[in-house]
Amino acid sequence: MTLVFNNLRKQYGANVAINDVSTDFAPGLIYGVIGPNGAGKSTLINMTAGSYTVSAGSISLDGRRLDGMKKHQIANSGIARTYQNIRLFDQMTVLENLEVCAYPAEVRNVWREVLWPPYGRARAAARRESAMEILRFFGLEGHADAEAGSLPYGRQRMLEIARALAMNPRVLLLDEPAAGLNHHETAELTAKLAELRSPERIMLVVEHDMDLVMTLCDRIVVMHHGKLLFQGTPAEVQASSDVQLAYLGTDNDIDDIRAAAQDRRAQLGIRARRRS
C-alpha cells in the first residue's frame, strides 16, 4: 500500500505552487516535509486531502485515484489531516470533536439510534469510549467536557491531531504540528507522534522545527519553489549542500538551518499567544 504523487502540479493563476512532483510514500514510515516558506508544503497536503484541486498529474492511494474525489470521499478513503492554522469545532466539546468522526460509519443507523433508546445508548457509550481512549493517549481526558475553543493553544494542537486519529486513518497528514508550541510541548508532541508510527500507516509531517524532524522522521522530503529538491534519510539531508543552499541561500551547515527554524518558531509563538 502506497501513496503516490505522479507528475503533480498546482497553479494559482500564473503562480506555480507545485511543479511536477513525483514520489511515493510507504506505510510504516514517518516522512518529514521541509522547505522554506512558500515552497508548496501545505499545498501538497491540501491537494492530497482534497481541499484544493489538482492542476495536473495524479494522486493515488493503493492504485485508487484520489484527485477528483470529493473531499469527504477522500477522508473516507483513509486520509486524515490537520491544518496549519488550527481548525477545530470550537463550540463543541473536546469529546464531541472526536465522537463526530464516527459519522461516516454510523449515519446509516441514525434513525434506529434516535427511535430506539437502548441502541442509541449503546452507540453513544461505544463512541464515547473510543474517543476517551484517544483523549487519554494525548493527556486530554481531563478536558473531555470543555469546549474545544476554550483550550490553551498547545492543547488545541494536540486535540486536532487526536481528531485526525479518531478517523483511524491510513494516511496522516500533519501541517506544522509544532508551530507555536514551547520546548516542553514540542518534546511531548514528538514522543506522541513517534508512538503513532504503525506498520499500516503513512505519516507526513510538514514542519519547520528541525529538531523534531531530525529525531522523528525516517525520511525527509525537501521542497523548494514547488519542486521536490531532495529526498532521503535525515543523515543524507544533513549532508546535502543543496538543502542548505535552498534553506538559507548560503552554503552553511545544519546548525544554521536550526537557527532559522527557531527564529520562525519564535514568530509563531507570538502569533499563538495573541490568538489565545
Next chain:
Amino acid sequence: MSNTSTSPSVKPQASRLVAVLVLAAIVALAAATPFLPNYHIRVVNSLLIYILLGIGLNIVIGYTGLLDLGFVAFYAVGAYTYALLASPQLDLHLPFLLIVGIAAVLGMITGILLGIPVLKLRGDYLAIVTLGFGEIIRIVINNVDWLTGGPKGIARLDKASILGVEIARPVEIYWLLLVTVFLVGLFVWRLERSILGKAWAAIREDQDAARGIGINTTNAKLAAFATSATIGAIAGTIFAASQRFVSPESFTLQESVLIVLMIVIGGIGNILGIVAGAAILILLPEVLREFAEWRILFLGILMVVLIIVRPAGIVPRTFGPEKLIRGLFGK
C-alpha cells in the same frame, strides 16, 4: 458547563434549584391551562404552535448554522394540505391523522427540493434566497385561486378527529398540541444528541473541516432541511385544524422572522431556549395588550436590551433538557 462538573459543592445545588423551578413552572402552566377561559387557551395554543415551529426551524438555524428565512413556506404547505384534503373546497374529507402523514411527506419533499438549490449558500446569501422561496410559495398560494381560493383562503375546514374523538374545542386542540410538542421535542432532542446532530454541529462550526473528517455535508444538510420542513408542515396541519380556516395572510415573511427571533432571543440551538423565546414573544404581547400602541415599542426595547445583555440568548446552549433532568435527580 464544564465548571458545573468540576467545581464541587455549590453549582449542582443551584442548577438543581433552577431545574426544579423551571419544571414546576412548566407543569403548573400546562396543568392550569385547561381551566382558563377559551380566549386564554387559544393564546396558549398559539404559543405551542410557535414552539413547534421554533423546534423545527432550530434544526436548520441552531444546529446546522444555516440562516433560513423562508421557513413559513413549510408551515403553509402543512396548513393547505389540511385545508384541501378536509374541506368542501375539493370535497375531500380525509381523516386527520392521514392528512398529518401526507403533510409530513409533502413537507419533507419541499424541504429537500428547496434545500438542493441553496446547498452551496451560507449566511446572508442563504437568508435572502430562502426568504425568496417563502415569499414565492405565499404568492403562488395567492394566485392559484381555483385551488387555494386565493386571498380569500379556504373556509369551513372539517373538525379534526382522532380515532373518533373530536378535536375542535380550544382545550382539545390544546391537548393535541401538548402531546405533539412533547413527542416532537423528544424526537428532536434525541436527534440533536445523535451522530447526525453532532455532524450538524460540526458543519455549523467549520463546514470545510467537517468534510475533512468524512462528513457528506450535502446529505447532512438535506437531512436538516427535510426534518425541519416536516415539523413545519405538521405544525401547519394542526394550525389549520384549529382555525378551521386558512388564508395566505397567515404565512407572511413576518411569521418567519418572528420564529427566527424566538430562537435568537431564547437561546440558539437549545429546545428550552425556544420555549423561553416563544413565551416572551407570544405571551408578552398578550399581557401588554392594554397598552395598545406602546406594545411594539416596548417589545422592541426589550429585544434590544436582551440582545445587549444576553447576546447568546436567554438560555445558554448548554442548559438543555439534559441539564434539567440531571439537576432534578442530582446526578
